[in-house]
Amino acid sequence: MSRKVNINSCNVCAYKSFLFSSLHAKDLTRVNLTKKEMEYDQGEVVIRQGEKINKFMYLKSGLLKISQDIGTVGNQFIGLATPLDFIGLLSVFSQENYQYTITAVEPSSMCHIELELMKEIVKRDGTFALKLLEKMSSMNEAILRNRLQINRRNLRGRIAYILLYFCREVYQSNKFVLPVSRKEIGELINMRTENVIRILSEFRKDKIIDISGKEITILDTGRIQQICDFG
Amino acid sequence: MSRKVNINSCNVCAYKSFLFSSLHAKDLTRVNLTKKEMEYDQGEVVIRQGEKINKFMYLKSGLLKISQDIGTVGNQFIGLATPLDFIGLLSVFSQENYQYTITAVEPSSMCHIELELMKEIVKRDGTFALKLLEKMSSMNEAILRNRLQINRRNLRGRIAYILLYFCREVYQSNKFVLPVSRKEIGELINMRTENVIRILSEFRKDKIIDISGKEITILDTGRIQQICDFG
DNA sequence: CGCGGCTTTGATGTTCATCAAGTAAAGTGG
DNA sequence: CCACTTTACTTGATGAACATCAAAGCCGCG
Numbered sequence: 001m002s003r004k005v006n007i008n009s010c011n012v013c014a015y016k017s018f019l020f021s022s023l024h025a026k027d028l029t030r031v032n033l034t035k036k037e038m039e040y041d042q043g044e045v046v047i048r049q050g051e052k053i054n055k056f057m058y059l060k061s062g063l064l065k066i067s068q069d070i071g072t073v074g075n076q077f078i079g080l081a082t083p084l085d086f087i088g089l090l091s092v093f094s095q096e097n098y099q100y101t102i103t104a105v106e107p108s109s110m111c112h113i114e115l116e117l118m119k120e121i122v123k124r125d126g127t128f129a130l131k132l133l134e135k136m137s138s139m140n141e142a143i144l145r146n147r148l149q150i151n152r153r154n155l156r157g158r159i160a161y162i163l164l165y166f167c168r169e170v171y172q173s174n175k176f177v178l179p180v181s182r183k184e185i186g187e188l189i190n191m192r193t194e195n196v197i198r199i200l201s202e203f204r205k206d207k208i209i210d211i212s213g214k215e216i217t218i219l220d221t222g223r224i225q226q227i228c229d230f231g
Numbered sequence: 232m233s234r235k236v237n238i239n240s241c242n243v244c245a246y247k248s249f250l251f252s253s254l255h256a257k258d259l260t261r262v263n264l265t266k267k268e269m270e271y272d273q274g275e276v277v278i279r280q281g282e283k284i285n286k287f288m289y290l291k292s293g294l295l296k297i298s299q300d301i302g303t304v305g306n307q308f309i310g311l312a313t314p315l316d317f318i319g320l321l322s323v324f325s326q327e328n329y330q331y332t333i334t335a336v337e338p339s340s341m342c343h344i345e346l347e348l349m350k351e352i353v354k355r356d357g358t359f360a361l362k363l364l365e366k367m368s369s370m371n372e373a374i375l376r377n378r379l380q381i382n383r384r385n386l387r388g389r390i391a392y393i394l395l396y397f398c399r400e401v402y403q404s405n406k407f408v409l410p411v412s413r414k415e416i417g418e419l420i421n422m423r424t425e426n427v428i429r430i431l432s433e434f435r436k437d438k439i440i441d442i443s444g445k446e447i448t449i450l451d452t453g454r455i456q457q458i459c460d461f462g
Numbered sequence: 463c464g465c466g467g468c469t470t471t472g473a474t475g476t477t478c479a480t481c482a483a484g485t486a487a488a489g490t491g492g
Numbered sequence: 493c494c495a496c497t498t499t500a501c502t503t504g505a506t507g508a509a510c511a512t513c514a515a516a517g518c519c520g521c522g
Contacts, residue, residue, distance in 0.1 A: 068379075076379055093361070094369035122364065123357030130324070130353050133364055138325035140371040147375065148299075148307055151382045151421055155478070181500065190382055192479055197502060213487095213501095386510070412468065423511060428470060 002040045005109070010035065015058060015111070018084050019135060022127045031121075036112045040104040047088065047102040053095060056118040057087040062108025063170065063179050066100050067187070077187035079143055080105070080179075082170055089139050105179040150189050157231020158189040159199045160224045163209065167218055174221065178214040233271045236340070241266065246289060246342070249315050250366060253358045262352075267343045271335040278319065278333040284326060287349040288318040293339025294401065294410050297331050298418070308418035310374055311336070311410075313401055320370050336410040381420050388462025389420040390430045391455045394440065398449055405452065409445040 064081040210217040295312040441448040
């Protein structure tokens with residue numbers, strides 16, 4: 001179950017230099033005093049699609065899944081959020097309610113600030129506003145680029161792409177434990193579970209990767225890159 | 232060829248109420264004095280991918296194509312911009328250079344403001360900053376939603392989707408002239424030209440639409456909607 | 463007029479989803 | 493803790509959806 005944790009000072013948080021560095025001492029203190037830090041277990045839902053947005057949230061550590069219910073058709077897995085990402089990335093400033101469901105796929109620690117306070121600071125502190133604009137802009141661009149990249153590839157290319165994504169963007173290691181099921185990977189890169197499995201097995205047979213349950217080791221980065229580029 | 236046109240007052244522009252309504256008289260005057268209004272012919276390139284970003288641009292009238300060169304593979308057609316959209320939507324505040332190429336697919340009229348002036352106003356006017364944040368946020372969300380919608384449909388569903396998109400979002404009419412070639416539609420919704428044509432013909436035979444060159448008339452909105460929903 | 467790009471249709475082959483069936487793993491209640 | 497249920501994983505077979513190839517008509521443009 002999610003739980004509130006000891007309040008740490010914002011002064012020692014990686015986020016300070018990322019976003020709040022320019023903040024006036026007075027505002028930083030207010031953020032420090034009103035923020036709430038929460039921890040979530042693996043599998044726990046952080047935000048449910050449709051809930052009212054009243055917090056500005058950001059991920060301090062862990063890994064989150066961003067997805068969307070699409071009626072009977074199933075679930076669209078849109079992407080992952082890694083530390084320093086804002087949550088509710090797209091909707092925070094434009095919608096009343098969350099358009100996406102956020103789930104912790106690894107134990108995660110997050111900070112909340114009242115959205116009203118955020119808006120207040122934006123209104124008062126233009127330098128901060130500009131910085132926020134830049135961050136949101138580049139985050140949105142990254143998500144879109146990812147989706148475009150995935151959808152123009154064939155299945156083998158998609159698997160190669162997502163493996164390199166985990167390797168480079170999430171774990172910074174050739175060896176990692178998949179944070180999601182093969183079914184979910186299928187939802188993320190628009191293909192059937194069976195084909196996710198088939199192609200992973202194929203890569204294993206070709207000695208491009210090694211698989212042991214959810215643990216993946218990339219053996220031949222060059223080949224994977226090649227499949228990603230030309231697939 | 233693109234050309235500068237008579238300067239109209241920002242006071243009578245639709246954009247004023249859309250974005251600049253809260254601006255102080257002083258800032259509005261500055262915008263008014265330094266802005267440039269340009270007109271572009273059909274087919275003219277407005278922005279070339281890679282160019283330095285130094286203007287904040289918005290579309291007053293016409294229709295723009297947003298696309299991206301992706302090496303040898305061809306061209307990714309990302310979406311269209313309709314009046315009141317900002318241009319360089321994603322990159323303006325996060326990148327040095329444009330990530331996308333913008334082309335006028337209908338005669339278009341645009342306004343430019345120096346990006347530095349924009350940033351200056353953002354810094355000084357928090358209410359404006361917040362408004363801009365909201366607009367950018369909702370624009371980005373719309374683009375992403377579109378891409379997700381397109382990619383989870385089969386080919387008939389994609390064609391139905393894009394026809395309804397033109398009908399509802401762009402032309403507000405059941406009868407419209409396609410602003411782009413069938414090849415480009417294929418690039419927009421990730422399918423081959425031949426299949427774009429085949430499915431359009433199929434819809435024509437089924438008396439769901441009428442085709443005359445680039446002119447399309449949607450005859451049976453209900454059926455199209457159904458194909459869009461279940462395809 | 464002739465060239466190149468767009469459009470169209472048909473034929474063919476590949477890729478991928480679907481169906482089926484079985485094993486393994488993980489959660490659940492007695 | 494064990495039987496039971498459910499969910500995840502895996503492989504093979506089949507057919508549908510889609511890309512590709514080919515050929516011809518069309519249209520605008522130098």
